[in-house]
Amino acid sequence: MVLKTQENDADVKTFIESVGHPQKVTDGLALLELxxxxxxxxxxxxxxxxxxxGKYTYQNTSGGGAWPITGxxxxxxxxxxxxxxxxxEFSEELKRLGKHKLGKSxxxxxxxxxxxxxxxxxxVTKSIRIMEQRYPCE
Incomplete structure (x- = not known):
């Protein structure tokens, strides 16, 4: 199975600046730097x-693939x-984070x-450490 979402060479800043909502652009550029x-x-x-x-590789029932470690x-x-x-593994941190919602990842x-x-x-730092312990990472 070929994953639809693949790593590519599109320009990151161009993408962020194309979002259209000024606050999302500002926050996106801040997250990029951070x-x-x-x-x-x-x-x-x-x-x-x-x-x-970064990137990690995984195996699953459909064969596996690669995905960013964070993003x-x-x-x-x-x-x-x-x-x-x-x-x-983040319950204490989430209590202190501020206004947010959660999905699976x-x-x-x-x-x-x-x-x-x-x-x-x-x-994010703790998440990266966990991923590096679980998977081959680049």
Whole structure:
């Protein structure tokens, strides 16, 4: 099975600046800078709407593939921050984060001003460590 969302060479800043909503653009550029510093990785586009950092490979019943270790997308309704191990190990951090919603591996934030950025940094850093322990990572 070929995954629809693949790493590609599209320009990350061009994508963020094309989002259209001024606050999402500002927050997207801030997340780009923050996650680049935190991960030490260059941002890459995954599909046409995910900004990813690093890469891990996995195997599953459909064969497996590759996916960013962490990343984000400045979507119309919210900023989506990808916390790939899920949130089982983040209950204390989530209590201190501020206004957010959760999906399976997505942290939804309306705007960065709604959260504590230091807590977000802790969550992302811990998430990366967990992924590096579980999977082969680049």
């Amino acid at each position: 996650m680049t510093k935190m991960t030490g990785k260059h941002a890459k586009m995954w599909g046409n709407s995910i900004v990813g950092f 984000f997308s400045p979507r119309k309704t919210a900023l989506s921050v990808y916390i790939m191990p899920g949130f089982d 997505c942290l939804y934030i309306n705007k960065l001003a709604d959260i504590d950025l230091d807590v977000l940094k802790t969550i």
